[in-house]
Amino acid sequence: MSETQVRTKRRSAQLPITYVVAVVPVAAALNIVGGYINTALRLPTFLDMIGTMVSAILLGPWWGAVVGVITNVVSSFLTGPIGLPFAVCNVIGALVWGYANQWGWMKKQWSFFLVNMLAGLMVTLFAVPIYVFLFGGATGHFSDVMTAAFLGMGQHLIVSVFSSNVLVNLADKIISGYVGLAIIEALPANLTERAQLPKATGLKRIIIPLAGVLIGVLVVLLFLAIGK
Template structure:
């Protein structure tokens, strides 16, 4: 027996089913945020959950496929696949290392994921949207900071930060709650953190 590598890509039936389910969960989260007119996106719950269950590569695949599908109706989503891949990778790594094993750790992980998303999305926002996020609260802050500092980079960074950090914090907490509520036999289908039988 040996411990399965964090980077093992075991595309079992369970993993292959998990990816479209994750995309569907992402869509439901995004739709819910829009219906409730929340100043958040909530469109990466499935990606985070897939990374917790299947590891960083499965999480990254779920995130990328999610944005590719969105991209057919909103082409700019193709670009933000980079951010979704980074979220999947970061969550998968943190979970594998045991940094998302309690509510307290999930809060810290959510803040870290929010910062990761902010750092990657800010240059994309500047390149494609003049620095804005399209979020009402964030863009209001963008306009205020830009008017007072004349710094597009600072305005864009803070615009993304005030939306991404609370969004990813809530997403990680929701995902962790779902994970804890899953039946043990479902979690064991993926079992990235435990020892597995091998033939060598």
């Protein structure tokens, strides 16, 4: 049996329940803490899907979706119910990352980057209707400033919400993806058998995630510049 076949067999094997029980609450806690810090500092990101990304890669897309739902349900008790409908967005992010990993779409550096952008785009497509039809286009997030700027330019509400949200989500999912990559790289090899991520050795294991986060930060700075 070839090495590729062995890895495929390992990824398809049933997950030990103890592993799942260990990863799910830790990943959800990572999301909740990240989201709370983001809200407290009023950052133009979300930072509530890093644990979703990690669990979707380590456990599979639907366990990542479970982490996403837990995140938004628990967060609704801590910071208010506004985030509850956006649980669907956390689920979508988990499915994009999880299935992209299963299908081998994230093995290269360039494809890993594109999958993070795809996650941001797909989350935006599901978030915009929630913003517009449930909350009238504003939820108190920093992105509302950008939405108001687009509205001031004469754009339709849906276009304005999409334009601001896609910028935020692209930055957020790039940052989340590369922080998640750094976390997975730091784990023992026997815990990351399901991960089909770009391989790096030596200092590159640090430099590549940092470079990805820097790109996300630059998108955030672009967002801030446009919003002024």
